[in-house]
Amino acid sequence: MRASGSATQMTQAFQKVTAIRGMNDLLPGASARWEQFEAIVRAWLRSYGYRNVRTPVLENTRLFTRGIGEVTDIVEKEMYTFTDALNGDSLTLRPEMTAGIVRATIEHNLLYDRPHRVYSIGPVFRHERPQRGRYRQFHQIDVEALGFAGPDVDAELIVMLGRLWKILGLADVRLELNSLGLPAERAAHRAALIAHLEKHQDILDEDGKRRLYTNPLRVLDTKNPAMQEMADSAPRLFDFLGDESRAHFDGVCQRLADAGIAYRLNPRLVRGLDYYNSTVFEWVTDRLGSQGTVCGGGRYDGLIELLGGKPAPAVGFAIGVERLLDLWEQTVPAEPVAECEVYIVHQGEDAQRLAAKVSETLRDAGLDVIVHAGASSFKAQFKRADASGARVAVILGGDEVANQTASVKFLRQADQDGAQQQVPLAQLADVLNSKG
Numbered sequence: 043m044r045a046s047g048s049a050t051q052m053t054q055a056f057q058k059v060t061a062i063r064g065m066n067d068l069l070p071g072a073s074a075r076w077e078q079f080e081a082i083v084r085a086w087l088r089s090y091g092y093r094n095v096r097t098p099v100l101e102n103t104r105l106f107t108r109g110i111g112e113v114t115d116i117v118e119k120e121m122y123t124f125t126d127a128l129n130g131d132s133l134t135l136r137p138e139m140t141a142g143i144v145r146a147t148i149e150h151n152l153l154y155d156r157p158h159r160v161y162s163i164g165p166v167f168r169h170e171r172p173q174r175g176r177y178r179q180f181h182q183i184d185v186e187a188l189g190f191a192g193p194d195v196d197a198e199l200i201v202m203l204g205r206l207w208k209i210l211g212l213a214d215v216r217l218e219l220n221s222l223g224l225p226a227e228r229a230a231h232r233a234a235l236i237a238h239l240e241k242h243q244d245i246l247d248e249d250g251k252r253r254l255y256t257n258p259l260r261v262l263d264t265k266n267p268a269m270q271e272m273a274d275s276a277p278r279l280f281d282f283l284g285d286e287s288r289a290h291f292d293g294v295c296q297r298l299a300d301a302g303i304a305y306r307l308n309p310r311l312v313r314g315l316d317y318y319n320s321t322v323f324e325w326v327t328d329r330l331g332s333q334g335t336v337c338g339g340g341r342y343d344g345l346i347e348l349l350g351g352k353p354a355p356a357v358g359f360a361i362g363v364e365r366l367l368d369l370w371e372q373t374v375p376a377e378p379v380a381e382c383e384v385y386i387v388h389q390g391e392d393a394q395r396l397a398a399k400v401s402e403t404l405r406d407a408g409l410d411v412i413v414h415a416g417a418s419s420f421k422a423q424f425k426r427a428d429a430s431g432a433r434v435a436v437i438l439g440g441d442e443v444a445n446q447t448a449s450v451k452f453l454r455q456a457d458q459d460g461a462q463q464q465v466p467l468a469q470l471a472d473v474l475n476s477k478g
């Protein structure tokens with residue numbers, strides 16, 4: 043007998059679908075740590091008056107080409123861009139959050155009467171070569187102070203990060219600081235830099251030649267040893283800063299000194315996005331190998347206007363969540379998180395139905411409860427109760443149903459007082475709550 047087409051298809055092994063390279067699943071154990079981390083981060087953000095915003099993951103491509111800059115690594119080669127088949131629009135998965143938040147700020151006229159402190163937490167996408175600390179979908183905590191001009195806010199953002207490292211118990215994170223000055227200062231520096239690069243044309247590699255006139259600052263970011271000396275002797279942007287830029291930068295430095303925050307002035311710190319001016323900074327660690335930057339940010343006073351809004355200053359940063367969590371795990375390893383406080387085991391159908399009812403009463407009293415699902419031996423259920431991390435098992439059998447009681451057994455060392463105890467159902471929530 044010949045198998046029909048569909049029967050053949052059904053017997054063929056289904057080719058497993060796996061996650062896209064560089065995009066990670068977060069399973070329950072690891073995710074518990076993320077939730078703990080996010081709770082700390084949200085409380086920290088609230089303590090400085092930051093409020094949550096959420097913008098779409100998908101935006102029109104030109105928001106990023108214009109906002110981040112045509113000649114940046116992100117726009118040149120890292121964006122997930124595709125054409126919307128329905129209307130032909132070019133769309134891009136956000137490679138960062140600042141441009142989207144600025145778009146929303148303009149679109150909703152958010153700055154019409156006052157500045158705003160906002161933050162967003164979520165996934166961003168960059169088509170980079172994956173390795174430890176570098177993923178194609180990763181997460182950022184993005185923090186933006188919109189409409190603030192002074193160095194006080196730049197410093198506050200940095201001091202705020204210092205506080206987060208302290209809250210998390212991280213010691214090995216250091217601050218690198220620079221100023222990119224005003225556009226005119228950058229233009230003067232750029233001309234001097236191009237002249238310097240032209241003088242050394244013969245040693246420029248392919249990237250260097252390509253960027254000579256489009257993005258000469260990035261040429262200095264080279265890892266090519268043959269170009270190091272040329273890069274080291276290049277004119278420094280910092281030397282082109284005028285009085286206003288220097289005063290702003292000094293204002294930031296003074297306030298960091300007031301707060302006891304140490305920093306290294308790094309004149310080569312230029313950041314990989316074009317929208318920055320004035321203060322820029324990165325927090326780096328040596329504990330994460332080559333991907334040691336856990337946070338980067340700075341001032342972007344021209345971006346709101348560039349994207350069509352009324353001119354307004356702004357400053358912000360983004361933390362790379364995966365990198366920071368990696369560092370946190372190395373410094374303060376996670377404790378296993380219990381799945382629940384109370385695990386109810388039961389025997390017989392009546393007991394199972396009573397368990398469902400009792401569990402709702404316990405949840406009313408604020409307890410986290412798992413009811414064993416299905417029917418299995420007490421031994422198997424207790425094993426599961428133990429593995430859940432619950433501090434107490436509630437046991438319901440035929441006797442308990444008849445007497446309207448529950449047997450209670452504390453499972454953890456600290457509150458283990460030996461044998462099981464019988465508790466009337468009416469008092470169960472109070473007994474469980476008073477013991478823990």
Ligand code: HAM
Nearest residue numbers: 138140175176177180335336337338339358359360362
């Ligand atoms: P960024 O430096 O491109 O800045 O990214 C911020 C942080 O995201 C980095 O410091 C790093 O921790 C993390 N990160 C970057 N790429 C990856 C990756 N492929 N895998 C894992 N983590 C990564 C921005 O995105 C700016 N929007 C920050 C900002 C906000 N500036 C002003 N406001």
